[in-house]
Amino acid sequence: MTEHPAPGERYASFEAFYPYYIHEHSNRTCRRIHVVGSALVIVAAVLGLFVNAWWFLAMPLIGYGFAWVGHFFFEKNRPATFQYPLWSLMGDWRMFFETVSGKRRF
16 A cells, blocks of 8 residues: 555655555556546547537546546545646546556556
8 A cells, every 4th residue: 555645744746646546546447437538538639629629628527527437436435636636637647648558457
């Protein structure tokens, strides 16, 4: 298990935060839902560029919607985005690219 900061303290860097982020995605279904949601965010971005700009508004709904379903229904924990919004977003994309590149197996 990862080491958490003391109460009232925060992670000092993204590199310190990322092991915690991965630990909070221990459930395979949760991780897979995150990866699918991130892939659909990319699809929405492409549709926004080439089809209709309204798709850009769908991007956060898709991304957070999939992630939160994974956390609330499968992982049964509180998404890290509530406490660490930027690092959580960075963690989502790092986990996504590690998964699709084969570096991380889920």
